[in-house]
Amino acid sequence: MSIDEVLRAKDFRVTRARQLVWKVLTRSDTHRSASEILDEVHELDDSINASSVYRALALFSDLDLVRESHLGELSTWETAHEDETIHLVCEKCHTTIHFSTSVVDRLRAEVQRDTSFTPTTIDVQISGHCASCSPTT
Amino acid sequence: MSIDEVLRAKDFRVTRARQLVWKVLTRSDTHRSASEILDEVHELDDSINASSVYRALALFSDLDLVRESHLGELSTWETAHEDETIHLVCEKCHTTIHFSTSVVDRLRAEVQRDTSFTPTTIDVQISGHCASCSPTT
DNA sequence: GAATTATTGCGAACGACTTGCAGTAGCGGA
DNA sequence: TCCGCTACTGCAAGTCGTTCGCAATAATTC
Numbered sequence: 434m435s436i437d438e439v440l441r442a443k444d445f446r447v448t449r450a451r452q453l454v455w456k457v458l459t460r461s462d463t464h465r466s467a468s469e470i471l472d473e474v475h476e477l478d479d480s481i482n483a484s485s486v487y488r489a490l491a492l493f494s495d496l497d498l499v500r501e502s503h504l505g506e507l508s509t510w511e512t513a514h515e516d517e518t519i520h521l522v523c524e525k526c527h528t529t530i531h532f533s534t535s536v537v538d539r540l541r542a543e544v545q546r547d548t549s550f551t552p553t554t555i556d557v558q559i560s561g562h563c564a565s566c567s568p569t570t
Numbered sequence: 571m572s573i574d575e576v577l578r579a580k581d582f583r584v585t586r587a588r589q590l591v592w593k594v595l596t597r598s599d600t601h602r603s604a605s606e607i608l609d610e611v612h613e614l615d616d617s618i619n620a621s622s623v624y625r626a627l628a629l630f631s632d633l634d635l636v637r638e639s640h641l642g643e644l645s646t647w648e649t650a651h652e653d654e655t656i657h658l659v660c661e662k663c664h665t666t667i668h669f670s671t672s673v674v675d676r677l678r679a680e681v682q683r684d685t686s687f688t689p690t691t692i693d694v695q696i697s698g699h700c701a702s703c704s705p706t707t
Numbered sequence: 708g709a710a711t712t713a714t715t716g717c718g719a720a721c722g723a724c725t726t727g728c729a730g731t732a733g734c735g736g737a
Numbered sequence: 738t739c740c741g742c743t744a745c746t747g748c749a750a751g752t753c754g755t756t757c758g759c760a761a762t763a764a765t766t767c
Binding site (some may be wrong): 521540 | 618640641643658660661666671673676677678680681684685686688689690691692696697698704
């Protein structure tokens with residue numbers, strides 16, 4: 434189902450701003466801050482206003498089409514994914530690598546077993562150095 | 571070693587702003603945003619300026635006395651602790667429970683084994699419901 | 708193609724944080 | 738105990754990312 438169809442199905446209008454924001458979000462699966470998304474949208478059409486980009490992101494987030502993370506100094510956005518995909522963020526170049534692991538499930542089970550807390554979402558961020566920013570180089 | 575001694579040992583001056591910020595940070599082990607810390611400092615002495623609070627937090631962070639997390643919408647601060655202590659944040663009452671687990675070590679090992687990424691710090695936040703905010707009540 | 712109204716663009720406002728600078732107050736030496 | 742040096746503070750202005758109100762615009766319905 435295309436973004437146009439999703440929007441129409443929910444009685445939202447299909448607009449250029451929303452289409453372009455979606456295009457930028459889906460053309461790669463990396464995290465991007467709102468201003469990076471804005472820059473990429475402007476490369477495609479610089480008549481799109483910043484507020485429209487923010488509003489499109491907020492709408493997509495309401496519709497659970499994107500996930501907003503507060504893992505760095507800024508919020509970052511990406512298309513929705515499961516908890517089991519966690520983030521490896523390079524401290525030097527800020528590249529974010531996705532990493533899938535069953536450890537998150539184990540962690541959820543452990544919390545449920547050992548505490549009276551009921552987890553819903555689990556966010557993990559690992560900071561460190563990616564291969565090309567290794568501290569030895 | 572008191573905060574006064576730590577500061578003096580590193581050739582920083584012992585000032586009222588730094589003492590009060592430290593007092594607030596250490597009097598409970600919950601996460602607090604900078605503005606919550608500011609409010610609590612102001613309860614003790616409202617002549618302390620906001621910039622001094624920010625500067626104190628930045629200094630403590632440089633000295634590794636506090637840990638800054640970017641896991642929520644705002645940065646939060648708390649006294650330094652190990653990666654193995656993770657955070658259970660209630661979605662209703664925002665209480666933060668600390669939970670120790672070896673799962674984090676396992677995660678670190680897994681990343682090191684399976685990727686070319688070198689982790690330094692691992693932050694985990696679990697959102698959900700605490701016992702007194704259980705959805706069934 | 709016209710009417711309806713959701714959405715946009717604009718500019719102003721906001722909140723969190725930072726900065727430059729002049730004045731203040733820790734601290735070390737006399 | 739006072740003095741001088743300068744790290745630190747308070748203030749006010751500035752920055753940055755984001756939000757808001759509102760009039761204009763354009764996506765949809767008929």
